[in-house]
Amino acid sequence: MQVPLLDLKAQYQALREPIMKAVDETLASGAWILGPKVKELEGMIADRVGANAAIGCASGTDALLLSIRALHLQPGDEVICPTFTFFASAGAIVNARAVPVFVDVDEDSFNMSPAALERAITDKTKAVMPVHLFGQSAEMDPILDLCKSRGIAVIEDAAQSIGSTYKGRRIGSLGDTACFSFYPTKNLGGNGDGGMITTSSEEIESNLRMLRVHGARTKYYNEEVGFNSRLDAIQAAILMIKLEHLSDWAKARQTNARNYDEALGPIDGIVCPKKTVEGDHVYNQYTIRVQKGERDALREHLKEHGIGSEVYYPYPLHLLPAFQCLEGMEGDHPVSENAAKEALSIPIFPEMTPDQQGYVIETIKGWVAKQ
Numbered sequence: 001m002q003v004p005l006l007d008l009k010a011q012y013q014a015l016r017e018p019i020m021k022a023v024d025e026t027l028a029s030g031a032w033i034l035g036p037k038v039k040e041l042e043g044m045i046a047d048r049v050g051a052n053a054a055i056g057c058a059s060g061t062d063a064l065l066l067s068i069r070a071l072h073l074q075p076g077d078e079v080i081c082p083t084f085t086f087f088a089s090a091g092a093i094v095n096a097r098a099v100p101v102f103v104d105v106d107e108d109s110f111n112m113s114p115a116a117l118e119r120a121i122t123d124k125t126k127a128v129m130p131v132h133l134f135g136q137s138a139e140m141d142p143i144l145d146l147c148k149s150r151g152i153a154v155i156e157d158a159a160q161s162i163g164s165t166y167k168g169r170r171i172g173s174l175g176d177t178a179c180f181s182f183y184p185t186k187n188l189g190g191n192g193d194g195g196m197i198t199t200s201s202e203e204i205e206s207n208l209r210m211l212r213v214h215g216a217r218t219k220y221y222n223e224e225v226g227f228n229s230r231l232d233a234i235q236a237a238i239l240m241i242k243l244e245h246l247s248d249w250a251k252a253r254q255t256n257a258r259n260y261d262e263a264l265g266p267i268d269g270i271v272c273p274k275k276t277v278e279g280d281h282v283y284n285q286y287t288i289r290v291q292k293g294e295r296d297a298l299r300e301h302l303k304e305h306g307i308g309s310e311v312y313y314p315y316p317l318h319l320l321p322a323f324q325c326l327e328g329m330e331g332d333h334p335v336s337e338n339a340a341k342e343a344l345s346i347p348i349f350p351e352m353t354p355d356q357q358g359y360v361i362e363t364i365k366g367w368v369a370k371q
């Protein structure tokens with residue numbers, strides 16, 4: 001049996017007809033970039049996450065980049081983000097001409113540690129970027145408290161967490177902006193790149209709409225040097241079809257997660273992902289910890305048995321060559337460094353059959369028994 005980490009072909013086959021129809025309609029309309037389809041999707045996403053506005057852009061990375069630029073920071077201003085996250089979180093900070101400051105995560109959640117955040121705040125801190133990693137909200141109340149009292153902006157990196165909630169509030173409505181990605185591996189993935197920013201601030205919304213079209217609020221009257229970062233109408237049309245299935249897909253992921261929790265939870269040396277906040281975890285990834293230095297061995301064993309897995313993420317950002325200029329050192333953020341050695345994401349996609357999941361579970365149990 002083969003179990004990929006994610007089965008995008010199965011998703012496409014299930015939706016092929018409506019997608020082909022929507023693509024044909026969009027192409028026939030002649031409006032291929034932004035336009036009515038993108039506007040319609042923006043309205044749906046804003047409603048969905050409970051924000052006043054949504055602004056489509058070219059990718060989740062650009063959503064972060066535009067969000068930071070929309071704050072009009074000064075040279076030397078700092079933006080704090082976790083060191084255990086996808087590269088784009090911090091890459092966007094640098095490309096927005098701000099200085100990234102890395103903080104450690106909490107062991108149980110893989111998300112930004114509010115205590116580490118408090119220690120890292122300086123007079124230069126102008127924004128904080130909590131990442132809702134793997135589909136679970138960061139611990140937002142303490143983060144929002146720390147930021148609001150100091151006038152620091154909060155940019156949610158919600159690329160992996162569309163549809164998740166925190167204490168009854170929806171991800172995407174908590175920060176000054178929230179950034180979503182429609183990269184195909186995300187819970188709401190397009191058939192290509194795409195991104196979206198949500199905000200309830202009219203000023204930030206206006207800045208974002210200006211920045212995504214080269215910094216012009218009025219055509220050909222450019223106020224600043226912005227970007228070409230627009231969402232394609234084809235992607236918007238496809239995403240609207242998929243949006244109808246998002247809740248069901250999240251439920252299927254949650255069911256798969258419960259099955260894993262029950263089957264793998266009791267195993268010594270394997271730690272299942274924990275629910276650390278009150279709210280819906282949407283399991284963009286189901287990320288276990290494999291202790292005792294055995295992570296790579298288990299991954300190899302899964303591969304030999306036709307099961308896909310991935311290490312998200314093998315390096316904390318402060319140890320990457322790209323950020324050497326910030327002089328991060330081994331030992332600076334020990335929880336993240338350990339997570340990078342233990343984390344292993346296993347198949348959780350909604351189309352996974354009970355047989356496939358049973359096979360993954362038995363293969364892991366078989367490996368554990370031989371240790």
Ligand SMILES: *Cc1c(COP(=O)(O)O)cnc(C)c1O
Nearest residue numbers: 059060061086088089159181183
């Ligand atoms: C995927 C992702 C991004 C970037 O999104 P793209 O659409 O791939 O540019 C940013 N942050 C996190 C946490 C992500 O998972």
